[in-house]
Amino acid sequence: MARRWTDQRIEQVVGGLLRTGVAVAAAVVLAGGVLFLVRHGAEQPHYGVFHGEPSDLRSVRGIVADVASGRARGLIQLGLLLLVATPVARVVFSVAGFALEHDRTYVWITLAVLAVLLFSLAGGHL
Amino acid sequence: MRGGGELTNLAFTSTVGAISLLAGFLGALTGLGGGVVIVPILALGFGIDIRYAIGASLVSVIATSSGAAAAYVREGFSNIRIGMFLEIATTVGALVGASLAARLSTSLIAIVFGVVLVYSAFLSARMPHDPPPDEALDRFATRLRLDGSYPTPGGSQAYHVRGVPTAFGLMFVAGSLSGLLGIGSGAVKVLAMDRAMRIPFKVATATSNFMIGVTAAASAGVYLNRGYVDPGLVMPVMLGVLLGSTLGARVLLNARTRVLRLVFAAVVLALALEMIFNGATGRL
Numbered sequence: 001m002a003r004r005w006t007d008q009r010i011e012q013v014v015g016g017l018l019r020t021g022v023a024v025a026a027a028v029v030l031a032g033g034v035l036f037l038v039r040h041g042a043e044q045p046h047y048g049v050f051h052g053e054p055s056d057l058r059s060v061r062g063i064v065a066d067v068a069s070g071r072a073r074g075l076i077q078l079g080l081l082l083l084v085a086t087p088v089a090r091v092v093f094s095v096a097g098f099a100l101e102h103d104r105t106y107v108w109i110t111l112a113v114l115a116v117l118l119f120s121l122a123g124g125h126l
Numbered sequence: 127m128r129g130g131g132e133l134t135n136l137a138f139t140s141t142v143g144a145i146s147l148l149a150g151f152l153g154a155l156t157g158l159g160g161g162v163v164i165v166p167i168l169a170l171g172f173g174i175d176i177r178y179a180i181g182a183s184l185v186s187v188i189a190t191s192s193g194a195a196a197a198y199v200r201e202g203f204s205n206i207r208i209g210m211f212l213e214i215a216t217t218v219g220a221l222v223g224a225s226l227a228a229r230l231s232t233s234l235i236a237i238v239f240g241v242v243l244v245y246s247a248f249l250s251a252r253m254p255h256d257p258p259p260d261e262a263l264d265r266f267a268t269r270l271r272l273d274g275s276y277p278t279p280g281g282s283q284a285y286h287v288r289g290v291p292t293a294f295g296l297m298f299v300a301g302s303l304s305g306l307l308g309i310g311s312g313a314v315k316v317l318a319m320d321r322a323m324r325i326p327f328k329v330a331t332a333t334s335n336f337m338i339g340v341t342a343a344a345s346a347g348v349y350l351n352r353g354y355v356d357p358g359l360v361m362p363v364m365l366g367v368l369l370g371s372t373l374g375a376r377v378l379l380n381a382r383t384r385v386l387r388l389v390f391a392a393v394v395l396a397l398a399l400e401m402i403f404n405g406a407t408g409r410l
Contacts, residue, residue, distance in 0.1 A: 007206050015199035018192040018339070026189070026368055033139070033361040041136035045358055050175040052353030059351070076357035080185055080364070084346045086192050087339040094210060105270065110210055113340065116217040120224075120347030 010097035014090050021086030025079045032075030039072055088117050135358060142172070143362035150190065150370025155377065156390040157331070159338075160367040161187045161309040162246055165239060166397040169410055174359070176232045176239075176410055180308030181354030184342050186367040187310045191339035193368060194375060203332035205274045208287065208319070212297045213337055216315070217344040219301025224348035227306050236405030239307050243398030246313040247391040266290035267323075276329050285329065289322035296322060297337075305345035310338040 056062035057077050066074020091114045098106040133141070145167060146160065153160030161183045168179035198204050227235065267273060267287035275284040296318035300311040312334050319330035349355055404410040 008202065011199045011204065011206055015195055018195045022189055022192045022368070026365060029361055029364060032357065033365070036358060036361070037136055037139060040358075041139075042134050044133065045135055045138050047172070047174040047178045047356065047359055050177050053356055054353075057355075057357065058353050073357040076361050077355070080355060080357065080360060081350075083185060083188055083192075083364070084343050084350070087188060087343040090192075091210075091213075091340060094206070106207065106210065109214065113210060113213045113217055116214070116221065117340070117344055117347070120217075120221055120344045121350075122347070123351045 007097075007101075010094065010101075014093050014097075017093060018086055018090055021089060022083065025083035025086065028079030028082060029076050030079075032072050032077075032079055035075060036072035084121070088114070088121070091117060139358075139362045142168070142359070143366040145171075146186070146363045146366025147370040150186075150367035150372075151374040151377075152370075152386070152390050153367070154190070154194075154371040154374025156387045157312075158246060158387075158390060158394065159187065159310050159312050160190060160371055162243055162394055163397060164363060164367065165308060166243070166401050168359075168363075169236070170397070170400055170404065176235055177227070177354050178356050178359055180227065180235075181349045181356065182308075182360045182363040184304075184308035184346055184349060185355060185360050186364045187304075187308070188339050188342045188346060189364050189368040190371040191310060191335055191342065193372060194335055195339065197375060198332040198335055201332065202277050203328045204336045205272070205325070205329055205333050206336070207270065207274070208272050208323070208325070209333045209336040211270055211272065212294060212318075213340050215294045215297035216301035216304070216337055216341040219298040219303075220305035220341050220344035221348065223302035223305025223307075224345035224352075225305075226302070227308075227349075227354075228352055230306075232410055233405045233408050235306065236401050236410040238303075240398040240400075240402035240405060242303055242307060242309070242311070243394055243401065247394040247398065249313045249317060264288045264290050274325075274329070276326060283326075285325055288324045293318040293322040301341050301344070304338075304341050305348070308345075308349075310342065312338055 056066050057073060060081065063074055063077045063081060067078050091110060095107060095110045095114060098110055146164060149163045150160035164183040164186065165179045168174040169176045264287060267290050272287040275282045296314065300314035300318065303314060304311045315334040315337060316330045319325050319333060320327055
């Protein structure tokens with residue numbers, strides 16, 4: 001029973017972390033969204049033809065630079081980045097949790113999942 | 127309304143936000159998820175390029191999955207070991223799926239999307255079934271300590287896990303579909319755990335939710351780098367679906383969802399057929 005209890009403890013900490021991550025991400029997206037609509041609300045969007053986003057909105061560095069120069073779209077993108085980081089943080093915490101349980105098999109399993117996630121965030125070209 | 131071209135950003139954001147809220151609400155109530163209707167609505171109703179639609183849907187999937195996780199954790203249904211082990215398959219699948227999304231034609235993606243929608247609608251319309259009687263134990267399940275227990279009105283109930291290799295393979299498929307179509311593919315995940323692993327339906331649903339966010343994050347990185355994630359479009363979709371699904375989860379506690387599930391499944395089916403038709407005739 002001790003193992004289940006510890007699994008549950010990890011889950012509870014992680015559950016709170018997820019909720020906080022989503023709330024913070026949503027707040028940043030909302031702030032960026034309001035700013036975007038105040039500045040560009042009267043313009044017209046063009047999503048019918050795929051151009052792909054400009055390079056500054058595709059990388060962490062570009063997004064941070066956009067936010068630093070006060071761009072609304074950059075701020076929304078930062079919120080989305082925080083959102084994507086939330087499940088990644090969950091996996092990181094699970095690595096720590098399984099290590100605390102001295103469960104080496106699951107430390108390795110969780111590290112494998114983390115490696116795939118980091119590979120994806122780094123560009124993920126297969 | 128091709129591509130939202132005649133609407134201003136303000137009107138577009140309000141309309142898409144309201145629709146996303148409704149989609150998230152119904153998605154949470156029916157257990158089908160909001161993502162499955164977001165992509166067809168954006169692509170068919172607004173004429174938005176399917177790659178932008180998929181990017182927006184995928185990001186909102188992360189929000190609903192992570193937002194709902196806290197509630198599932200409290201109930202104690204999710205099995206973190208099953209989830210983490212199977213995530214190896216779903217995340218690798220998600221990378222493969224996201225890479226395919228960049229290589230396949232949008233028409234083909236629309237057709238695959240439609241077929242998966244039909245299947246999801248079918249799965250959500252049927253009722254969960256009872257686990258079958260015991261069979262031989264699965265050696266992977268024992269080795270990986272996947273067996274668990276979950277709360278029932280009559281106290282804690284233990285369960286055994288079977289069919290681990292089959293479920294692992296199905297999870298790779300679920301991850302690929304998630305990465306290719308920008309959906310959570312909860313239906314396939316639940317199928318793998320319910321039918322192949324034979325674990326209780328509630329455990330399968332909760333663990334599936336646990337896995338959806340991590341799986342989606344694996345393809346989100348690729349989408350972001352490929353420029354599929356447009357902030358102006360994702361903003362109303364993500365906020366709308368998140369708010370809608372949060373409300374839906376609250377109402378769910380005292381709602382009779384059988385009829386609603388059938389109605390929503392019918393809507394999904396209609397959207398699916400339209401996706402297949404438009405894909406086959408090269409309009410998407």
